[in-house]
Amino acid sequence: MTSPVRRRRGIRLAGALALAAGFAVAPVAPAAACACGGVAPLPGSEVAVGEEHAIISWRDGVEQIDLLLAVLSSDSEAGLVFPTPSPATVSLGAREDFAAIDRVTTPRRVEEYDWWTFRGMGDGSTAGAPPEVLDVVQLGPIEATTLAASDTAGLETWLAEHDYELSPAVTELLGGYVDRGWFFVALKLTGDAPLDGGLDPLRFTFETDELVYPLELSRAATEPQTLRLFVFADHRQRVSFVGAGSPATSFTSWAAPVVGTEVESFGAYLTVLELFFSEPESQILGDLTFADTLTDDxxxxxxxxxxPVALLGIPLGWLVSGFVVVGIVGTLLVVTAVGAKRS
Structure with missing residues (x-):
């Protein structure tokens, strides 16, 4: 049986890397967007960036970026280039900060009771056609399953049955990708050992007149790019390119005040932004900048x-209504019969 800890790790990994199923037509997971333009390996060695999450905060003209990269390398020596608008002070951040954000942004479960809908009594077609499993590979502690889906409900059912409890924001985006004929890769951490090549977060602190995130060098990427940004400010934030419009494929997966939580030291309001670039060269228009939204919703x-609230597969609302109707009809019949005898 899968332990709760292992299951939770698999869910987190799937939610981060299956970002709205941002996987291109080929059954290959996209590279994470690297604001540094990519790591610089030594000649003859290979380096791949497998994950990029960043905590961004800005106070009194000083910006701090905590960058978490999972790097798998065939060589222990690899370079990293990260542009900043002014000289940066570089230090190590803490992985616990990312874990704390993960705890704070876990959505709360709200139950709604359904007394009226019939479920599970038909031919099962409401569940939708299940996705086709194209390939399953084991990459060390990671199991990667490639899927082709023609039905959104069927895909969601498959993911739920295999313990991929994606956030509602991600689930809402599945339909658009299914309609466009995209493929999906579901990743699950199946081993107990940590991933090789995991780095502690790097913290960059520098002066700047506005909150920015250097991304322009990622235009050189040849693979689709994904990026998750945890942006702390006084209000909810929206993202755009410096001097240009908003990224074509981006959404806010979480937004709320965080005063009184374990991450309030970064800022009063946290906005979690998810971005995907299927064609980095044409879609990445420069570095990213941020601004307050009109509301703090x-x-x-x-x-x-x-x-569902049911008895023997029958919604309780209909049962109660039926009993009430039968009672009323029975009462009318009795009254009518008594009246007839007296007359």
């Missing part, structure tokens, strides 16, 4: 689970 802080 929250997003992704809870998810709703519909709980």
């Amino acid at each position: 929250t997003a992704g802080t809870q998810y709703t689970v519909v709980v």
Whole structure:
């Protein structure tokens, strides 16, 4: 039986890397967007960036970026280039900060009771056509399953049955990718050992007139790029390119005030932004900048689970209504019969 810890690790990994199923037409997972333009390996060695998460905060003209990269390398010596608008002070961050954000941004479960909907009594077609499993490979402690889906409901059912409890924000995006004929890769951590090549976060602190995230060098990437940004500020944030429009494929997966939580030292409000670039050369228009949204509405802080209320497969609402109707009819018949006898 899968332990709760292992299951939770698999869910987190799937949610981060299956970002709205941002996997291109070929059954290959995209590289993480590397704001540094990619790591610089020594000649003859190979380096791949497998994950990029960044905590971004800005106070009194000083910006701090905590960058977490999972790097797998055939050589222990690899370079990293990270541009900043002014000289940066570089130090090590803490992985616990990312774990704390993970705890704070876990959505709250809200149950809604359904007394009226019939479930599980038909031919099963409401579940949708299940996705086709194209390939399953074991990459060390990671199991990667490549899927071709023609039905959104069927895909969601498959993911739920295999313990991929994606956030509601990600689930809402599945339909668009299914409609466009995209493929999906579901990744699960199946081993107990940590991933090889994991790095402690690198912390860059530098002066800047505005909150920015250097991304322009990633235009040189030849693979689709994904990026998750944890942006702390006084208000909810929106993202755009410096001097240009907003990224074509981006969404806010979580947004809420964090005052009183374990991550409030970074800022009063946290916005989690997810970005995907299928064609980095044409879609990445420069570095990223951020601005306050019109409202501080929250997003992704809870998810709703519909709980059916039924007896022997029959919704209790209909049963109660039926009993009431039968009671009324019975009462009318009795009254009518009594009246007839008296007359």
